[in-house]
Amino acid sequence: MKRIYFIIILIVSFSLNAQNNYTISVPEGRYQIDTTNELIICKIDINQLPDLSSYDAVSLSLDTNYEFTVNPNTISYQESYSVENNAQQYTLFFSVFPLISIDTEFEIIDDPKRLATFTYADLEEIQTASMGIELRGATSQTYPKKTYDLEFWEDENGDDTQNMQFGNLRNDDDWVLDALYNEPLRLRAYSSHQLWLDIHTPYYLDMEDEAKSGANVMYADLFLNNKYIGIYMLSEQVDKKQLKLKSYNGNIRGELYKGDSWMSGNARFNELPDYDNTNDIWGDYELKLPDSGDAIDWENLYDFTDFVINSSLEDFRNEIPETLKLENAFDYFIFLNLTRATDNTGKNIYTAKYKQDEPYFFAPWDL
Numbered sequence: 001m002k003r004i005y006f007i008i009i010l011i012v013s014f015s016l017n018a019q020n021n022y023t024i025s026v027p028e029g030r031y032q033i034d035t036t037n038e039l040i041i042c043k044i045d046i047n048q049l050p051d052l053s054s055y056d057a058v059s060l061s062l063d064t065n066y067e068f069t070v071n072p073n074t075i076s077y078q079e080s081y082s083v084e085n086n087a088q089q090y091t092l093f094f095s096v097f098p099l100i101s102i103d104t105e106f107e108i109i110d111d112p113k114r115l116a117t118f119t120y121a122d123l124e125e126i127q128t129a130s131m132g133i134e135l136r137g138a139t140s141q142t143y144p145k146k147t148y149d150l151e152f153w154e155d156e157n158g159d160d161t162q163n164m165q166f167g168n169l170r171n172d173d174d175w176v177l178d179a180l181y182n183e184p185l186r187l188r189a190y191s192s193h194q195l196w197l198d199i200h201t202p203y204y205l206d207m208e209d210e211a212k213s214g215a216n217v218m219y220a221d222l223f224l225n226n227k228y229i230g231i232y233m234l235s236e237q238v239d240k241k242q243l244k245l246k247s248y249n250g251n252i253r254g255e256l257y258k259g260d261s262w263m264s265g266n267a268r269f270n271e272l273p274d275y276d277n278t279n280d281i282w283g284d285y286e287l288k289l290p291d292s293g294d295a296i297d298w299e300n301l302y303d304f305t306d307f308v309i310n311s312s313l314e315d316f317r318n319e320i321p322e323t324l325k326l327e328n329a330f331d332y333f334i335f336l337n338l339t340r341a342t343d344n345t346g347k348n349i350y351t352a353k354y355k356q357d358e359p360y361f362f363a364p365w366d367l
Contacts, residue, residue, distance in 0.1 A: 040066075115132060
């Protein structure tokens, strides 16, 4: 009888102890571990966690169990925590941003894209896909923290692409991960993109209700081959799809040109070099729409540039509303001065036309 009572007491004691411990369980895909930097980042809704002050011990369940070195009373996105496993200590963060992990066995270079596996986790979903990844940018490729261009693939060869959607961003196969390397607070590019979308809407919105005036963006924490490489900005592309420009149908309707250089001066209306309709580059411009395989014709943009540079003041005042959407130009001028975006006055600017016989307008890129 005494033995039975003793066993019952042990069971009750173990039960009470178990009830006084709490384990934060994080599913696979919602955490990443950087063993080199002894860092763990988790993506869960911490508002669902109970008050931890009443528990004797708190642990973290990931690939294995980790014990908090100091029991937290609450979990905050603004705080870091120390956890350990087998005497190995890690700094733990719970991130307010989506969590992205990229794994590849190849060196990531400028071109071509290399096969990689992509995992994305926010509070709503976890997505995994194959993709191609390459370095993006010019000067930014010399920085230790790289910017990447992503294209999602249906198969490992990249013969067919697939669309992916993240948060409130668009559904597409082509994305940018911006390193924000030369931004100590990681605020300028993100805020500037959001500001431009707030300032300006396309004038043809009643005809294209899904058109955007630029790229929407979101922050993310990025791991590359199990190493944390920092806060990045996941960005949509500025392209025909984003601006909802009219497609080529045997005739050139919508037009899109990317300012890609400072060399020739035509993107800043300083020079008027001759054009060659066998080349998809004219001075500082790169042709984006129509596709160069469909048609190359620089005449419209040449005539617009010629008019801006060489027309009389009277002709310019009278005729510029026919060739340039002035509301857009005013908003862009204010935006450039407000953000001091000097790099977007010739390079990193898109010049676009919604359809044939419509005026040109501007959209910023790489802020």
